[in-house]
Amino acid sequence: MAAAARFFIRGANSKISISGVGTGGQSSFGAALLKLSPGCSPSSKTQRRHAAHFTFQPDPVPTEYGSTQKMNLFQSITSALDNTLATDPTAVIFGEDVAFGGVFRCTVGLRDKYGKDRVFNTPLCEQGIVGFGIGAAVAGATAIAEIQFADYIFPAFDQIVNEAAKYRYRSGNLFDCGNLTIRAPWGCVGHGSLYHSQSPEAFFAHCPGIKIVIPRSPVQAKGLLLSCIADKNPCIFFEPKILYRAAVEQVPVESYTIPLSQAEILQEGSDVTLVTWGTQIHVLKEVANMAQEKLGVSCEVIDLRTILPWDTETVCKSVVKTGRLLISHEAPITGGFAAEISSTVQEECFLNLEAPISRVCGYDTPFPHIFEPFYIPDKWKCFDAIRRMINY
Amino acid sequence: MAAVSSMSRIYGLCFHAVRQTAGLKASRLLQHRAFRVSTTHQQQPFDSSLEKPQFPGASAEFVDQLEFIQPNVISGIPVYRVMDRQGNIINPSQDPQLSKETVLNFYQKMTLLNTMDRILYESQRQGRISFYMTNYGEEGTHIGSAAALELSDMVFGQYREAGVLMYRGFPLDFFMAQCYANADDLGKGRQMPVHYGSRDLNFVTISSPLATQIPQAAGAAYAFKRENMNRAVICYFGEGAASEGDAHAGFNFSATLECPLIFFCRNNGYAISTPTNEQYRGDGIAARGPGYGMLSIRVDGNDVFAVYNATKEARRRAVAENQPFLIEAMTYRIGHHSTSDDSSAYRSVDEVNYWDKQDHPISRLRHYMTARSWWSEDDERSWRKQSRKTVMEAFERAERRLKPNPELLFTDVYNEMTPNLNKQRESLWRHVQQYKEHYPLDLYDK
Numbered sequence: 001m002a003a004a005a006r007f008f009i010r011g012a013n014s015k016i017s018i019s020g021v022g023t024g025g026q027s028s029f030g031a032a033l034l035k036l037s038p039g040c041s042p043s044s045k046t047q048r049r050h051a052a053h054f055t056f057q058p059d060p061v062p063t064e065y066g067s068t069q070k071m072n073l074f075q076s077i078t079s080a081l082d083n084t085l086a087t088d089p090t091a092v093i094f095g096e097d098v099a100f101g102g103v104f105r106c107t108v109g110l111r112d113k114y115g116k117d118r119v120f121n122t123p124l125c126e127q128g129i130v131g132f133g134i135g136a137a138v139a140g141a142t143a144i145a146e147i148q149f150a151d152y153i154f155p156a157f158d159q160i161v162n163e164a165a166k167y168r169y170r171s172g173n174l175f176d177c178g179n180l181t182i183r184a185p186w187g188c189v190g191h192g193s194l195y196h197s198q199s200p201e202a203f204f205a206h207c208p209g210i211k212i213v214i215p216r217s218p219v220q221a222k223g224l225l226l227s228c229i230a231d232k233n234p235c236i237f238f239e240p241k242i243l244y245r246a247a248v249e250q251v252p253v254e255s256y257t258i259p260l261s262q263a264e265i266l267q268e269g270s271d272v273t274l275v276t277w278g279t280q281i282h283v284l285k286e287v288a289n290m291a292q293e294k295l296g297v298s299c300e301v302i303d304l305r306t307i308l309p310w311d312t313e314t315v316c317k318s319v320v321k322t323g324r325l326l327i328s329h330e331a332p333i334t335g336g337f338a339a340e341i342s343s344t345v346q347e348e349c350f351l352n353l354e355a356p357i358s359r360v361c362g363y364d365t366p367f368p369h370i371f372e373p374f375y376i377p378d379k380w381k382c383f384d385a386i387r388r389m390i391n392y
Numbered sequence: 393m394a395a396v397s398s399m400s401r402i403y404g405l406c407f408h409a410v411r412q413t414a415g416l417k418a419s420r421l422l423q424h425r426a427f428r429v430s431t432t433h434q435q436q437p438f439d440s441s442l443e444k445p446q447f448p449g450a451s452a453e454f455v456d457q458l459e460f461i462q463p464n465v466i467s468g469i470p471v472y473r474v475m476d477r478q479g480n481i482i483n484p485s486q487d488p489q490l491s492k493e494t495v496l497n498f499y500q501k502m503t504l505l506n507t508m509d510r511i512l513y514e515s516q517r518q519g520r521i522s523f524y525m526t527n528y529g530e531e532g533t534h535i536g537s538a539a540a541l542e543l544s545d546m547v548f549g550q551y552r553e554a555g556v557l558m559y560r561g562f563p564l565d566f567f568m569a570q571c572y573a574n575a576d577d578l579g580k581g582r583q584m585p586v587h588y589g590s591r592d593l594n595f596v597t598i599s600s601p602l603a604t605q606i607p608q609a610a611g612a613a614y615a616f617k618r619e620n621m622n623r624a625v626i627c628y629f630g631e632g633a634a635s636e637g638d639a640h641a642g643f644n645f646s647a648t649l650e651c652p653l654i655f656f657c658r659n660n661g662y663a664i665s666t667p668t669n670e671q672y673r674g675d676g677i678a679a680r681g682p683g684y685g686m687l688s689i690r691v692d693g694n695d696v697f698a699v700y701n702a703t704k705e706a707r708r709r710a711v712a713e714n715q716p717f718l719i720e721a722m723t724y725r726i727g728h729h730s731t732s733d734d735s736s737a738y739r740s741v742d743e744v745n746y747w748d749k750q751d752h753p754i755s756r757l758r759h760y761m762t763a764r765s766w767w768s769e770d771d772e773r774s775w776r777k778q779s780r781k782t783v784m785e786a787f788e789r790a791e792r793r794l795k796p797n798p799e800l801l802f803t804d805v806y807n808e809m810t811p812n813l814n815k816q817r818e819s820l821w822r823h824v825q826q827y828k829e830h831y832p833l834d835l836y837d838k
């Protein structure tokens with residue numbers, strides 16, 4: 001597992017890693033961090049290769065939370081962690097390789113700023129990381145665990161499903177691990193193949209007791225992560241790793257939260273509802289434009305944001321209005337979370353539906369290496385599904 | 393610097409090897425020549441015995457003989473004991489010199505647990521509770537270790553450590569309420585019997601998945617270390633659970649992250665039907681401790697004083713030095729694994745009888761007390777009667793009590809009630825109203 005991860009890092013991120021090491025000595029966090037983003041510029045070669053299937057468009061600059069700074073997604077994560085460590089003396093961050101800044105640079109500068117007892121490496125053992133985090137949370141600390149890739153969260157499945165999710169319930173609320181947040185890089189990345197690309201949210205969606213959250217942008221990432229950390233339930237926060245450097249926007253410097261279990265309507269529309277989360281939001285935003293231009297179809301785009309417990313109300317209200325629903329996700333279709341959304345909407349909006357609900361998802365195969373462009377539910381697949389749905 | 397110079401020595405050696413192969417490209421040759429030039433400066437008369445290994449992964453000497461390290465399983469880590477099977481102190485320097493009251497309390501807690509076990513075991517046989525697990529033969533490990541801890545120390549257990557709760561003063565009514573899953577159960581009737589927990593007594597609620605508590609204990613101990621409040625964590629598990637990956641995780645994490653934690657392994661010879669020779673091939677569990685850089689000891693689990701001494705010292709040092717300790721208490725599971733198991737299917741009655749009659753923690757402590765005239769036959773008779781009476785009273789109270797309100801099926805899944813769960817809760821109530829006669833509503837609190 002370690003070998004695989006390290007190989008990947010050398011291949012994909014050598015550039016950013018080297019610049020990270022170079023500035024690692026400077027502990028002035030924040031400003032230094034932002035200067036350190038040559039690898040983030042969308043002009044770099046690697047970036048163009050990664051960005052092939054979507055175009056990130058920043059949201060309007062949020063004004064309600066004070067001054068903002070230009071951040072990419074990994075920097076906004078660091079900023080959220082920084083805010084947390086600054087205000088919560090019990091908060092600790094741990095996982096594999098987080099001490100030097102993390103293989104995706106999400107924890108750069110935090111150990112220097114807050115001490116090695118608060119930001120530290122663990123042995124290479126995912127079940128240990130989550131078990132340890134649960135214990136720290138049970139003892140009253142705010143535990144922020146990192147799993148290096150969502151693909152490697154499965155060794156901790158038992159600790160998450162049988163332990164973290166059931167702690168409060170089984171003890172009659174005598175004990176809980178509500179202060180636990182598990183962060184993990186998630187989703188496809190262009191060349192991650194089987195074990196650096198997975199989207200495992202549906203495995204966890206079948207598990208009462210945990211929350212699962214996936215942001216689409218730096219502003220969303222920071223606000224949702226801070227909500228996860230503050231939430232009194234164990235949360236899994238999946239970070240679309242392809243956006244770590246590709247997504248750049250103005251992010252509030254101070255702490256702010258974005259509520260969990262609330263979907264967001266990004267674009268109002270009247271003919272079709274498009275629901276997705278994470279990177280796929282940017283694909284569907286483009287698809288909505290294509291549908292408008294090429295078909296004259298008005299799409300309502302919804303970012304689900306929280307997978308569990310999910311916002312049925314926003315989605316159903318939208319479908320009542322549009323009468324059509326397309327759900328898309330990178331994960332395989334069978335047993336994917338689109339199935340849950342689809343059957344719920346079908347139950348709630350049966351009289352409003354004018355066409356079968358459409359699911360545009362990954363195929364029921366492992367995530368392949370060289371075939372990634374054919375595997376992912378890209379804009380053309382989504383566009384075609386809309387076309388067929390409209391003509392139904 | 394040492395590392396750098398030995399590196400260049402290695403490159404030098406490489407060159408000598410490479411030089412003998414033909415067909416090298418000119419540029420390569422130049423490179424190697426450059427290396428040779430730089431190494432000639434450092435080449436002194438070479439004495440390989442002076443070389444020290446520089447590997448970052450271990451601190452050790454070189455050895456020039458091929459020799460595999462032998463595990464020492466024939467003559468394993470010795471079993472520490474304080475008193476013999478007749479209750480005589482073997483080495484006075486090891487006598488913890490506990491007061492009469494303390495020792496009587498040990499004895500009464502051990503026997504009270506034993507009485508509760510007998511009654512609840514029988515009640516399961518009669519179908520009055522659904523499941524039970526006794527503690528026969530392991531009472532000494534619970535009481536001895538619990539007595540050596542502070543009440544503020546957090547306990548993570550497996551399921552066969554009810555004596556720890558008993559020692560901490562968990563009321564019989566709560567034990568019974570949990571087994572009966574009645575409206576008084578602190579756990580709200582959600583878990584199977586013997587899955588006890590108590591916030592007030594710092595006893596973390598038991599869960600069935602084995603060994604999951606082990607890395608959790610490490611995390612809790614780490615949090616305590618940061619709080620700097622002189623608190624430790626103790627984590628109990630059986631020798632079978634020690635085979636789980638989580639045990640490996642917990643041992644390693646607690647050592648590398650320097651956690652004030654006592655791992656307490658109850659090695660009772662069996663994991664359900666699996667004997668230890670199918671569980672491991674090393675010298676038990678204690679021998680694994682040093683592999684993780686953990687101070688370790690093996691004690692006689694039927695000797696409450698040996699358990700007490702080892703736990704006391706481990707607790708003192710764990711908190712003072714922020715490091716984990718491993719105690720392996722050797723004992724024997726006298727009872728069946730659980731009420732769903734008949735152990736005569738895989739072990740002999742003679743074997744069980746030996747431990748029950750010849751080497752039992754309760755009888756050993758009784759010998760000790762009798763020798764000091766702290767306990768007589770009369771005391772024994774009246775205590776038996778009294779303990780049986782208190783257990784029976786609690787038992788009858790628990791049995792009469794209603795079950796918790798079915799509403800509690802939906803709470804505590806999350807800290808807050810989610811809209812989805814609320815909907816399901818309402819749907820259940822609508823359903824039950826309509827089909828009342830098919831549900832045991834009168835047994836439940838309203």
